[in-house]
Amino acid sequence: MSHVPNDNPVGKNGGRVILWMIPRSISTAFTKCMSGIPGCEVWMEPFAFCQFALTELEKIGIKDEQLSYDGHEKEFQTAAEAMEKYFPQSNIFPDRLQFATIKKELEESTSKYVFVKDESIAMPTDQGRQFIPKGYQHAFLIRHPLLVYKSMRKAFFVQYQENGKLKSNETDESSFDFRPYAKEDGVDAVFQQHHDLWTYIRNHANSSPLVIDSSALLTNPAPVLREFCEAVGFPYSESLLHWSGSPEVAKSWKWAGDNMYKNEAFLGVAKYSTHFTPPAAVPAWEEVTDDVRELAEKAMPYYEDMLQQRPIE
Secondary structure, rough: OOOOOOOOOOOOEEEEEEEEEEOOOHHHHHHHOOOOOEEEEEEEOOOHHHHHOOOOOOOOOOOOOOOOOOOOOHHHHHHHHHHOOOOOEEEEOHHHOHHHHHHHHHOOOOOOOOEEEEEEHHOOOOOOHHHOOOOOEEEEOOOOOHHHHHHHHHHHHHHHOOOOOOOOOOOOOOHHHHHHHHHHHHHHHHHHHHHHHHHHHHHHOOOEEEEHHHHHHEEEOOHHHHHHHHHHHHOOOOOHHOOOOOOHHHOOOOEEOOOOOHHHHHOOOHOOOOOOOOOOOOOHHHHHOOOHHHHHHHHHHHHHHOOOOOOOO
């Protein structure tokens, strides 16, 4: 794990950190773990939902990360309603879909400890990155591309099946081609965007942001968590190695809408987790489906570069 200067030592000012991640990288289990820190305020992908809303706003002719909520309530309501089609059990909050609003709330938080889990794809441009809040440490969670895309393919199939968005010839998972869906949702480039944001943070915010390999975390959680907590100003204790299997803790997280913790397709396993389990073995390239292999091959150079900054072996 690369070192980050600790401006908020434990026992004094507390700590604040954004864990930038890619989908299917054990980030939700990490978030449940961090929820075990007394008084820790937890945010669930706030900027990712702002970026999602921006995508919906573009469909009605608006492309502006700086669009204010005041005076544009109707437009943000339209975006929220469109997003609810992907989260049918949720009621999206229009006033939590604007970049500047999230930045302000994060900077003005009075909590001693603040943990933000967010997706790198939420910050694809310098225009959007101006909304990265000040006063936060940064960490990047990585995972082998074959494991990411294999897991993502399965989750997307379940979600699109539930929402009736599969093509007529995709009658089961074996006939599902993830590539066009990945391109449409922008997840075909998540590793490149993860690497781009990592580079930006190194150049503009912190020269040595944390890089955590999920396999190392799952293999040796205690030393990785201890070093993470020490670096970002969080108190570490052995109690962080185990947590409740109930999904109720997710209700206390700050989401872009209510009931979002009920998303079984993407959170089903992690939200019932109780501890970090040994990592899955990386499959052989010839063992995965063609779509997973193609997506993973494009991602490998970005993953391998960041892997050089990985934590404890």
